[in-house]
Amino acid sequence: MTSDEIRTNAMDLLYTEATFPPLGAAIDEVMSKNDASKFAEYTLILLSPSETRGVYNNSITFSNIGIVCQDWYHSDQSAADIQLKYTIAKAQAPLMMAFSPTYRLFQLNCIGWPTNGHNPSHRISVTKTANFPKVLIVESLYDPATSLVWGAQLREEIGVDRTVMVIKNMTGHAVYEQAGSIGGDTAAVIEQYLVNLVLPEEGTIHQS
Numbered sequence: 001m002t003s004d005e006i007r008t009n010a011m012d013l014l015y016t017e018a019t020f021p022p023l024g025a026a027i028d029e030v031m032s033k034n035d036a037s038k039f040a041e042y043t044l045i046l047l048s049p050s051e052t053r054g055v056y057n058n059s060i061t062f063s064n065i066g067i068v069c070q071d072w073y074h075s076d077q078s079a080a081d082i083q084l085k086y087t088i089a090k091a092q093a094p095l096m097m098a099f100s101p102t103y104r105l106f107q108l109n110c111i112g113w114p115t116n117g118h119n120p121s122h123r124i125s126v127t128k129t130a131n132f133p134k135v136l137i138v139e140s141l142y143d144p145a146t147s148l149v150w151g152a153q154l155r156e157e158i159g160v161d162r163t164v165m166v167i168k169n170m171t172g173h174a175v176y177e178q179a180g181s182i183g184g185d186t187a188a189v190i191e192q193y194l195v196n197l198v199l200p201e202e203g204t205i206h207q208s
Contacts, residue, residue: 001036003097009039014144016172065109071119074110082108124157135163136193138186141205142171166204184208 001009013023019042026038068074076082085107090097126135135158139151148167155163168175168186176187185206192198 001040006030006036006039007097009042011144013042014171016174017170020171068106069110069113070115070117071121072106072110072117073120074107074113074117076107076111078111082111124154126158126162128159128162132162133197134199136190136199137163137165138168138175138190139165140168140170140172140175143173144171145173164199164202166200166202166206169205169207 010023010027013019013026022038022042026036026042029035029038076085089103126132137151137155139146139148141148151165155165166186166189168184176190177183185208189200189204189206192200
């Protein structure tokens with residue numbers, strides 16, 4: 001495995017605390033034995049249902065590529081474009097060693113995509129009506145994929161008077177479920193909003 005592949009796989013293992021132990025074990029194997037086989041193994045697991053451990057089945061990779069290439073701005077069209085940005089990124093972000101996993105997904109994988117994006121990133125505009133309920137925004141405090149800053153920015157774009165934002169004091173990308181199970185105060189708040197439009201207090205930080 002290349003160093004770029006290891007970084008990408010490490011990012012995937014940061015999505016939930018349940019995968020922190022295998023991430024630590026994989027890093028230890030690389031550092032102490034120069035062996036990246038655990039990263040390769042866990043890549044297969046992440047791409048497959050848990051009951052078919054290590055067996056390739058229905059990969060989320062295809063849906064991810066389809067979504068980001070249709071709904072994200074991707075300007076790179078050639079190897080020369082990539083090489084230029086790689087050189088710049090390596091100089092400006094030496095600790096990242098050039099490209100982030102997100103850049104690899106959103107840019108490199110979309111080279112040659114046959115159509116233009118239909119819904120590229122843009123500031124959101126929500127029409128305000130008399131019966132429009134406030135929007136509940138829920139973010140994980142330590143989200144490795146979509147930063148808490150994004151949630152705060154979304155709150156400002158919709159309007160601070162039209163939103164309520166709460167935070168889950170946990171690491172990981174998911175807020176409604178964690179480690180494959182649903183439960184906790186955050187899930188209860190989301191359910192109350194979706195079913196009854198009951199809003200929590202603005203700025204609440206939940207511990208589960």
